[in-house]
Amino acid sequence: MTFETISLGTQPAGTGGDTARTAFEKVNRNFLAADVLAAAMSQAQFDAIREQNKERYAASGWVSFGNHESGKQVNECKPGLYTALTMPNTLLIGKSGGVGGSKTDNASVHIDGVIFNLTNQFVLTLPTHPTSILPERMDMYGVESEIVEISSASPNAYQGGLRSVGATVNLFTATDQQKKDFFSQNSNTTYIGSDGKIYQWQLYKVAFAGTTGGVPSPTEQGYTLNTFGDLWLKAGKNLLYFGNILRLNDGGYHPSHNPFGAAKFVGDTFWHNTATSITSRSDCFNASKLLAGSGSVASGKSGRPEVGGRYYDVIYASGFGGICRDMRYNARRMTPSDYSKADLDVKSGRYRGIDKLITTKIYLVEVTGVGTYLGGSFVLFADNADLFNNADKRYSYFYNVSKNTYGYLPALFPASAYLSTSDVVRHLNNSESAASGLAISPYSGSTVGDFIYIIAGVDTALEIGGEYYQADISGFVGNIYNSPVFSGGWLGGWSGWLTGVPTQEIIGSRKMRAAGVTKTTINAAISWSEYLTNGRNDKNVLTTVNSPDAIALIQYPVFARQTKQASNSRIEGGDNGIGSVFFSSDASLDLGATLGESLLWNVMKESYVNGVSVSQVNLVSNFISPSDSKFELNTTYCPTHTPVTLGAPINGGLAYKALRYNSVENNKAKVLYSATGLKHSSSWGDDSKMLIVNNAAYKTDTNMQSELITTHELSEQIGWT
Known part of the structure; x- marks a missing residue:
């Protein structure tokens, strides 16, 4: 890179020659030698490069995600961000010699035209865990940049512009060689202003705990979203907000009174076998009823139901105590291949979803x-x-x-x-x-x-x-209504009735990904039995119960829904932005079962052993409105396809068909699905039409059965355009 030469003038000081000297020397006389100054970026050069970066990238975001330590990945679709159980309240970004497929081990971010190269194992420190004061809480985190004047009153600059991370250099006491090295190494963040002062764009880590309702918001912290939608602004600061976490607290775990707790109860016991009385949330935070010191990673004692337990001061990959939204959007413009990759990640079950807890x-x-x-x-x-x-x-x-x-x-x-x-x-x-x-x-x-x-x-x-433990309650509703444990409600869902049948299968309200734990009582919660649930199976049977008086609490791993309802939206790229029609009735997690659960709010139950359970066909016809580049909301011009080829179900399961199309809304690149539920009655009753609706509606199929038709978009945008 060629640097602009700034003339210092030739007249000696004190003879009127000051008027010919640069603004820099007027401000910083005797501070920098000419060769040091020549190594520095001028404001004109710096601003020109910023503008080039703004043209090059679609938005502020991630130039490189970086790599991560093997076995500690947060999001299969995005490398670089990971956790360490031995480092409480922290997340890590980048790993020297790491895995993940990123071009660089360290991550890089683009913020308003300035590129910051993060260090390997860039540490994000989160607020301390929740207490009894606000036990249910989410935290948000990001990085923030601002321009800082380097002066004799504030002489410190940072390698890479990474405040409190990069090595500190006092530009007013450093040697000429140190200054020269610093300016040449930090041309991406540091320059000489047109006013003769030294400036550095600095990046630093920010994290906020949720306040109102436990949910964090940049607005509550005084930020305003910019017009484009990629940065939050406050008093000259640019916040790149890229994730949040659902935290655990230091109270005793109880499925009803404190479902976010991590500690055990006195006597090294759990909620269901403790001798102490637990009838309220306050009991879960009463020190005399808790096992002292439990719930922290240092204690090794957890009262939670997840395999291996979970601790309140550890940040996990997903679920309770873990990453929720991963908003590390790529700074570059999305291409058709990015949309296709996202679609493949969804159908193969890798794409990370988001649920509201119920x-x-x-x-x-x-x-x-x-x-x-x-x-x-x-x-x-x-x-x-x-x-x-x-x-x-x-x-x-x-x-x-x-x-x-x-x-x-x-x-x-x-x-x-x-x-x-x-x-x-x-x-x-x-x-x-x-x-x-x-x-x-x-x-x-x-x-x-x-x-x-x-x-x-x-x-x-x-x-x-991502993946988390769902809690389902099953049993005669009157027993649950009168139960001292669950009469006040619980965090989780409902998985059906026990109606007096001696042995009854309990079907999960969500798709089970692996075995979980069942606890049952037949004496109004006086005592409980505990055993493992079934492993993952096509019919989604969690367990069997052999008493009509039983109340069963089943806790098992599920995956957050990948999509959410949306309105019909503008198609990006015309015909090239429309994918194929995907059919599935399959229970396999990597063959569309997770997408089906998101679209239909029902669990897929079939298997390839019944015949074809997954199929994909191209459209026969479609019509894009020339006025708004959208599909028409009518049956006359709706897309059509070749007939469905799925085999008949043997487990009484549903199927669905989904048409993927690419969209852009307010600069956000989105993947949308137009979907229809399918029921089998001698046939799947499909009319080979993809009706397009806003959000959801119902139609009658060729077998006169009512079927859901819906439009969904992915739970997160895939990037920017």
Whole structure:
């Protein structure tokens, strides 16, 4: 690189020659020798390179992810970020001689035209673990840059511009050779301003603990998102926010009272076998009831259910206590191959998803009135705002104990509920569901005086990423409603009813990835039995229970959903931005089962031994609207494809078809899927059309069965354009 020569003038000092000297010497007389100054970047040169970088890269982001230590990967699709169990409250970026396929062992980031090369094992330090003050919390982390004047009052500059990481150099006491070396080695961050002063762009680590509701937000810290959407700004500072973590606390673990706890209880016991009374959250933080020192990695004592336990001061790859969102977006512009790679990562089960954690609670209502609406049936009960505010019909069910009938809640209001025996409207809002009328298989058998249990689940504000332990409760709802352990609700889901059958299979509410742990009680939680669940199986059977009085808590590893509902969006690249139609009924994690669970909110149960369980075909026709570059929302111009070729199911499972297309919205590169659920009744009932909708709707297939049609996008953008 050629550096601009800055003239120091030829007149001797004190003879009026000062007027001919550069601004630099006026500010820093006798500070830098000419050869040292020649090694420094001028502001004009520096600004020109910044502008070139802004043109070269699509956004502020990652130039290189770096590599990571073998066996300590956080995200299979993005190398470089990893954890170390021996370093509490830390994340690491980059590893000398590491693995991951990155071109450089160290990571590099581009922030507003400035490139920073991070060191190997760049350490991100997180806030200390949560306590009883705010036990449920997420933390966020990133790097921030700002321009700093180097002066006699503030003489320190940093190698690489890495504040508190790179070696510190005092530019006012260093030798000429040291100064010369520093300027030549740090031309990417340091320059001589047009005002004659020395400036350095410096990068440093930032991390914030969640406050309101335990959820961190740059806005709460005084930042404002820039117009493009890649940086958070505050008082001349540029924050590149690229991840968050769901933390564990130092209280005792309890599935209902403190599901984020990590400690054990007094006597080296767990929640289910401790002799001490645990009836509230405060009990989980009462030092006299805890095993002293437990819950930390140094203690080696954990009360958590995950294999090997988990500790409150360790950052994990995923799940509870681990990375949730990994927002290390590539700085370069996304290409068609990037979209295709993301699609492959999704279908093979590698793409990292994000879930909202849910809580579930059982309510009991008495029917005070019944009515009909559009051919359906609703029941009235006493106003229950708590029920209404804590029930999302995607996770909610009813059981009419008086009629021994259970089903779903297409619509729920504070003093009424619309009941159905069909699981076909969990993706629609209340008014759309109620208007569906007879199409939702309404249950109209309730009468005044009936008692109905409502199993109500709802999203929390907290997110969890990648693989984590799901908690499902199963058993007769009345037993759970009266249980001292679960009557107040629990963090997790519902996996079905025990209806008096001597031996009953418990089917997981989520796709099981590996064996977990089952705890059962048949005496109202006085004592518990513990055993391993089944391993992963096509039918997703977690375990079997042989007593109708049993309550079962099943905790098993699942994977966060890869997609979320979205509106139909502009297609990037025209016809070249449209992929093929993917069919799957397969239960295998690497053959679309995870994508199917995300799209349908149902578990795939079939296997290739039944015949073809995965297929892919090209479109026969499609039409992109010339006015907005979107698919049309009608049946006349919807994409069409060759007929489905899947084999018949043997486990009663569903199938789906999904059309992938590339999109850009507000500079964000996204992968979208237009999908349709498929049920088998002599055939799959498919009409070879891909109906396009915003969010979700239902259609009738050729076998007159109601099928979900939906549009989803990946849980994270794949990058920038």
